[in-house]
Structure formats: structure tokens, C-alpha cells
Amino acid sequence: MSEYRLLTGWSPGWLRSAALYDGGDHLLQVTSLRVQHEYQRFPYAEMRAITVTEAPLWTTGRVVRLLVFTLLLVLAMLPAQVALRVGLAIVPGTLFLLQLWSLAQGRRCVARVISSSGEWPLRGLGTMRAAAEAMPQILNKLQAAQAGLPRPAVMPALLPGKMEKAHRHPRELGWAVAATLVLSALLIVVYWTRADARKEIWNVAIFLVPGALTATIAWWRMLRRYETVAAALVAAMVVDLLLFVFFLLLEWRRPTFSLTLAELTLAAQQWQKVALATAIGWRVVGAAAAGWVAQQGGEERA
């Protein structure tokens, strides 16, 4: 049992996830169907080819799931009693957070291996990050296992450990940035229409702090991994936007429109303007930076 070493984390999935383990002379793929494990073994000496294709992060299914969970969360917020709200929000809130976690795993990929027994999906390489982590290790093992086999002259040499570059061409970023910016602006306008909202700095701070934290985490991940500045910023903006939606829905029916404090001092009201300006400015700067990086990626690709 202990002879296997985990190469990647478990790939994200609702009903099925997978992971790759190194078994010394073979690669073990474990597919979890939640109540059952399925095992596939690929001997390194018999593997013929591996292909990794980058897949879009935002698919129709993920967008629909996110919208449905958000809608359920909104419905859970409608009752006046707080206890009832919390009770109703547990399941959709958990699903919503799981979906966000799944999105935070970064860009997806589809990988396949061609072995002596046929062509098989490598579900353990579900994300580009997992592929970037696992492929250099797999290639090293493969090179050692197949060192004795003749290499035809037409076959290029292996160049492992260069998966990072595959991530520099985010194509749908322009639309993501535009949609996030427009929705964000609309939400701020809606927010501003509430007269009592303008008196409360906490309403802004509550969504700014998680937003800033998310941006920091995204930035850290970008530094540690291969993700681009644009992808990290868009992810942070989307999360921030969703938090803001959640916050608005939570607060809208309350008479005082505040999560934590009922009244504020005059000084706090002044700070509230600064906070709101920061929120808007952060989005504009983030969107501009994301657009610039996306453009650079397009030029590099062209």
C-alpha cells in the first residue's frame, strides 16, 4: 500500500475524481467514483505517447452550475428569520463554495496516454497545474525505463518540465474582463441607490477585505505556479464580484443595511467614500492589467 507515491492531487470533480501515483516501474491511475476506486496501471516501459490539451476554464456546465447555486443561495436569503436563512443556505452555500474551489483549481486540461494496451484518458491530469507538476516526473521515469530502446532519427528528443509556457495564451479573458467589469459597475450603482448604504463603511469593507485576500492568494499562486497575471486577476475579480452579490442579497432586506454595526460615526462615513473609490479603482486597474496581459498573450501567440 505504501509503495505508491502520489504524483498529483485529486482532480476536481463532482461525481468522479482521479489521481496519479508513481508505482516505481508503472504509473497508477486511481479513479474515485466516491464509493469505489478503480485502478489502471500503465508500465513506463510500454507507454508510447502522452498528449495534454488545454481546455477552457469557463464551460457552459460550470457557468450554469454557478448561476443555479447563486440563485439557490438568493432564495435561501429571502426569509426574514436569520436562523431559517442559515438553515436554508447550508446546502446551496456548500455547493457554491465547492464550485468556487473547483474554479480556483485553474485551467483544465484533457490528457491521454497511448500505451501498448490502447489509448486511455489520464483523468488524474485534470488541470494544467496538475499536468505541470506531474509531467516532468513522469517523463523522467519514462526516459529511465525506455533508455535501452532505439530512438529513430526522425523523433525529437524529450524536453520535459516546460509545461508552464502552455498557460500564456488565455483566449477568453477579454470577455471575462468585460463581463466582470460591467456587472461590477452595475452592482456598485445598485448598491449606491440605497441611501442607508452610503452611511456604512462596513458594507464596503466586508466585500473589499475578502476581495483583497483573494487577490493576494491569486497573486501568490501566480508566482508559485504558471498562471498568468491576467488569469489570477480575473479569478480574483470574479470571486470578489460573487462575494459582493452575496453581500448585497444578504443585506437588502434589512432596515439598517449593515452586517455588523448599526450606526457609524461621521469619520467613518468619510472613510466609506475612500473605500468605495478603492473598490472601483481596483476593478478598473485590474481589468486594464488583465486586458494588457491578454493582449500580450495574443501577440506572442500570433
Add this chain to the structure above:
Amino acid sequence: MTAMPRCNLCGVDIPPEDWNRAEALPCRGCEAMVQAWVFPAGWAEAKGKPPAALTGEGMATCFHHPANQAEAACGLCGRFVCSVCVDGTGDQAVCNTCFGRGTAAGEPRFQRRATLHDSIGLLMAAVPLMTLLTGPVAGTYTLATWKKTRTVVARPGAVRWMALAISALWLAVLVGLVVLLIRVGGGSR
């Protein structure tokens, strides 16, 4: 090469000049970024080729097909087998007979699947939140199958403890409700 590497999204073949490149390249069909590594074994003969016929005396023959040339010796029983009869567990060639026997005996290296009894217990305890009775049932199931989950890779023991804890919680709620009902019934009389 028996199967050409191809894009996993559109299925278009990846030409040899795009193999083993340092970075991903756009697919020629769908423009998705794709990277292909092709290994020396990809140029070797296919394992599933027809068995070679005997060409001369003194050559080892397959135990099951005397007319075929032996490809390997089974790592368990030592019999010579042809390409039709050989199977693998990752670390050694094994004949089909030993492979079937190992699978039936549940040996880890032959294991193809494992039932996760601890996850079943946890699902029974945690998912149907509105059903009080499934909690105690999940606890009983977890205890009954405590050592029956045999996976090839290491699995955290916390799953079954969590299942037990949640089911114990449900049991406590159930007992509490019964006590409450009895008291309310006694008070009304």
C-alpha cells in the same frame, strides 16, 4: 507507431514536427494549446501483434499454443507464453491464467477496483441530513465494515471516524427527540 497522438479536444492528428516540443503549440484543428510527448516505445512493435510462428528448432514455445513462439516467461508460474497469453501487472509479465487467479484472490497488484465502505458510511451519515434514521444505520454499517475497505493506495482513516461521529450525533438527536416526546406526553396527561 500504431496510434498517432492527436488533440484531445478535436481529434486532429499532431504531426511529428510538433512532438516533444519544449512548449505547447496550437492545435492545427481547434487551436487549443496542445503538447505531445512520444516515447521510443511508440516506435516499437505493438504488443497486440499476431503471435510469431515457430521458425526453427530449439525455440521456446508457448505453453498454451505450442505452434506459437514464446514471447515471455510468466513471472509467477514460469511458463513460457506467447503474445496472446501474456498480461502485465506493471512490474512483470504474467500469463493470463495467473492474472485471472490473482484477480480472483484479491491481491493488490491485480486489484482493479475497491469498494470504499468508509465513504458509503460517511455518505449515509452526512448526505441525507433530513433523515434521522439513516444516521444510526450509517454508524452500524461503518462498524460492520470497519476493516473491509482495502485500497491499493493509502487512504485516510479519518473518513470512517467522521462517519461514526456524525452517526453518533444523529443518534443523540434521535434519543433526545424520543426523551422530549416522552416528557411532553407525560406532562400532558
